[in-house]
Amino acid sequence: MAVNRSAGGGATWPSLPALPDPATETVLASGLLEELSYALGGPFHFLLPDAFDANLRSMQATLEDAGVDGFVYFAKKSNKAAVWVERCAAHGAGVDVASLGELREALGHGVRGEDVVVTGPAKGPDLLELAVRQGALIAVDALDELDALLATATAPAGAHPRRPARLLLRCLPPTQPHSRFGMTDAELTAALDRCVGAGDAVRMEGFSFHLSGYEVGPRADLAARLVERCLKARALGLEASRISVGGGLPVSYTDAERWRAFLAEQHGGHYHAGKSFGSADFYPYHSPVAGAGALAALLSSRPQGAGQPLAGLLKECGVALLVEPGRALLDRAGGSVFRVQGVKERDGYRILTVDGSSLSLSEQWFNSEYLPEPCLLPRSSEESDDSAEPGDSPGVFPASVGAATCLESDLLTWRKVPFRQRPRVGDLLVYPNTAGYQMDSNESPFHELPLPPKVVIDRVDRPAEGQGGRPRWRFDRHFLRA
Numbered sequence: 001m002a003v004n005r006s007a008g009g010g011a012t013w014p015s016l017p018a019l020p021d022p023a024t025e026t027v028l029a030s031g032l033l034e035e036l037s038y039a040l041g042g043p044f045h046f047l048l049p050d051a052f053d054a055n056l057r058s059m060q061a062t063l064e065d066a067g068v069d070g071f072v073y074f075a076k077k078s079n080k081a082a083v084w085v086e087r088c089a090a091h092g093a094g095v096d097v098a099s100l101g102e103l104r105e106a107l108g109h110g111v112r113g114e115d116v117v118v119t120g121p122a123k124g125p126d127l128l129e130l131a132v133r134q135g136a137l138i139a140v141d142a143l144d145e146l147d148a149l150l151a152t153a154t155a156p157a158g159a160h161p162r163r164p165a166r167l168l169l170r171c172l173p174p175t176q177p178h179s180r181f182g183m184t185d186a187e188l189t190a191a192l193d194r195c196v197g198a199g200d201a202v203r204m205e206g207f208s209f210h211l212s213g214y215e216v217g218p219r220a221d222l223a224a225r226l227v228e229r230c231l232k233a234r235a236l237g238l239e240a241s242r243i244s245v246g247g248g249l250p251v252s253y254t255d256a257e258r259w260r261a262f263l264a265e266q267h268g269g270h271y272h273a274g275k276s277f278g279s280a281d282f283y284p285y286h287s288p289v290a291g292a293g294a295l296a297a298l299l300s301s302r303p304q305g306a307g308q309p310l311a312g313l314l315k316e317c318g319v320a321l322l323v324e325p326g327r328a329l330l331d332r333a334g335g336s337v338f339r340v341q342g343v344k345e346r347d348g349y350r351i352l353t354v355d356g357s358s359l360s361l362s363e364q365w366f367n368s369e370y371l372p373e374p375c376l377l378p379r380s381s382e383e384s385d386d387s388a389e390p391g392d393s394p395g396v397f398p399a400s401v402g403a404a405t406c407l408e409s410d411l412l413t414w415r416k417v418p419f420r421q422r423p424r425v426g427d428l429l430v431y432p433n434t435a436g437y438q439m440d441s442n443e444s445p446f447h448e449l450p451l452p453p454k455v456v457i458d459r460v461d462r463p464a465e466g467q468g469g470r471p472r473w474r475f476d477r478h479f480l481r482a
């Protein structure tokens with residue numbers, strides 16, 4: 001089912017469409033993207049904050065339904081837009097930051113200091129100072145960082161009395177011993193000693209980890225060990241009332257059958273220049289449990305050696321669960337739009353050149369490929385000046401997507417995507433579901449190309465009066481300021 005057969009030749013082209021999303025489809029059908037592309041004169045991203053709100057609500061509801069005291073922090077590094085922070089401030093969520101700039105953005109767009117968690121390694125003195133002053137929770141990654149934090153927390157404070165430094169101790173995961181993050185058992189023991197010694201200058205609130213990968217099992221196991229660590233830390237007189245399990249809630253971009261078939265079919269012949277990828281090079285674009293469902297699975301799974309599910313353990317021990325999802329909060333919360341600037345014929349496929357670059361599709365920078373298929377929005381018929389060519393219909397038109405730059409390897413899509421219509425100059429290519437990590441992690445004004453603006457579509461389902469049924473849009477406040 002996921003394999004298209006071309007009109008001639010018998011070649012097959014694996015296809016991987018994104019799961020249907022009504023809000024994105026409404027935007028695609030509204031004509032708004034064509035108008036924005038014309039107005040902005042280049043590539044842009046659109047953001048759908050209603051999807052963010054819905055993802056956040058279901059995670060908060062999952063914690064409530066399990067009777068677990070918990071808190072959701074949005075991992076800010078996954079997308080720079082201000083609108084997510086504004087939504088966190090409005091809907092009782094916090095923000096996970098890892099730099100002074102991110103902390104300023106979080107505070108500046110309305111999140112209270114006490115609702116911020118500061119992660120990331122070796123935090124500088126300015127970041128520590130502002131975090132302590134704002135009452136943010138600081139995930140301490142190393143002993144020297146703890147010393148720097150204690151020095152900050154006990155330094156003379158001027159007119160105002162110091163607030164205690166709120167901290168978590170980040171653990172090196174036993175299942176990922178080569179991680180450069182977190183502290184070993186011996187370091188944690190030393191850290192606890194120093195916290196006890198610091199007295200009222202610190203509030204040691206618990207422990208944290210962040211695991212690579214997306215499996216539930218290892219997270220449940222490590223969470224249970226952190227609950228035990230809390231009980232031991234309490235015996236030393238420390239607060240130890242919460243654990244953070246980091247991010248890594250998976251997103252399911254496509255359905256199980258298409259994903260299975262895609263992995264089984266794809267090979268070097270399906271990519272420009274014979275480039276090839278193994279299954280392990282790709283993000284797992286299908287997940288049987290994802291987002292809030294994965295959080296529910298975590299809460300209901302029984303950690304190794306525990307007599308009850310994680311939720312029960314947390315409740316029994318009075319430990320709150322903190323989560324720091326990035327990608328999962330942004331599921332379906334936006335897309336990226338490019339215009340086709342050139343179409344080049346190659347042997348059996350086409351190379352489309354679009355008006356942006358792979359810097360706006362970050363997966364391409366990790367020796368991988370963003371696989372959910374771009375959708376082709378043909379330019380409006382009144383602008384068409386060429387007539388249909390033979391073979392235009394019905395058919396399959398495999399095409400790779402290159403950038404408007406001078407780098408040989410700058411492709412947004414190496415794969416020859418089997419488009420159902422012949423791509424033409426002036427058409428729009430819309431990459432779906434790109435808000436999580438794809439849009440802006442790597443963007444730079446390379447070639448003096450401007451950074452693609454971000455357009456917020458606040459209410460997709462409720463067009464404003466007199467808008468002809470078209471959703472309303474505005475610029476994201478981060479973009480306006482930049």
Ligand SMILES: *Cc1c(COP(=O)(O)O)cnc(C)c1O
Pocket residue numbers: 075077078096119120209210246247248249324325326327328
């Ligand atoms: C990156 C990161 C996250 C977010 O991870 P996602 O996979 O986007 O959920 C959360 N916590 C920490 C410490 C991180 O480094």
